[in-house]
Amino acid sequence: MFLDGISKKIEMQLVITDINKTYSNGIRALNNVTLTIDRGMFGLLGPNGAGKSTLMKTIATLQEADSGSITMGEIDVLKQKEEVRKILGYLPQEFNVYPKVDAQTLLDHLATLKGMIHKKEREEMVAALLDKTNLWSVRKTNLGSFSGGMRQRFGIAQSLLANPHLIIVDEPTAGLDPEERSRFLNLLAEVSEKAIVILSTHIVEDINALCSCMAILRGGELIYNGRTSEAARQLEGKVWRKEIKKGELDEYRKKFRVISDRLVAGIPVIHVWSESMLDNSFVRIPVSLEDAYFAHVVNSFPNN
Secondary structure: OHHHHOOOOOOOEEEEEEEEEEOOOOOEEEEEEEEEEEOEEEEEEOOOOOOHHHHHHHHOOOOOOOEEEEEEOOEEOOOOHHHHHHOEEEEOOOOOOOOOOEHHHHHHHHHHHOOOOOHHHHHHHHHHHHHHOOOHHHOOOEHHHOOHHHHHHHHHHHHOOOOOOEEEEEOOOOOOOHHHHHHHHHHHHHHOOOOEEEEEOOOHHHHHHHOOEEEEEEOOEEEEEEEHHHHHHOOOOOEEEEEOOOOOHHHHHHHOEEEEEEEEOOEEEEEEEOOOOOOOOOEEOOOOHHHHHHHHHOOOOOOO
């Protein structure tokens, strides 16, 4: 089993302190972001443009910060980039491959670049990862003929080479069917027992199922940092549901703190945050992590 290559649990923390980043066009992507991430799975949520990718690229040594510090154990992440890359597995949202190389050959080559110089050890890890990502049967197939989901699975495999101590994955289940998604999430959960895994995704359900701790970014600022269960608990008893008519949403937004709206069987349904009891047309509902996420992001949550 390839995870056996990690002989002991890594007693490390990733400590991010007052990280700032402003792009040349004036957009402030990160504003004094401070996080401490322990071993295990850590969820990162936020809408497009929240600063998630900027933060992950900075941790992955692909982008400079304007100020602040990031450390992992004794490693200064912003200054000791080569040391970070030795222990890092990274899957960006867009992952490109060499189209004329087969999956097994390229994975073996990437393992060599990761410092796995012993052939037998390298072959065992490559085989295990191809099996775990359901690519063993197409291991001799050129990557250029892979579907989007297969390329994503290959990206997942390369991110786990050499038993990284820090793994960053950005929208890793994009393009995967339900079975593939379940397989990968189970693999991530297994790996996170002995590594720090940062999972950035729009799928709130994945964060709820896998991550004991999480953070929410909005407009480059950290607006929630804590236990996943606590995010929903803070709103318990204060979220209400109502079916409305089409065209009434704007009216309800003016009167109430609407945290989300969606169509359910073609009928518009709103969720509203309110401290006090609403009229009988509203039904109080159990709070989901998705409710808590939307409450923070749309700036309806009372602590914002």
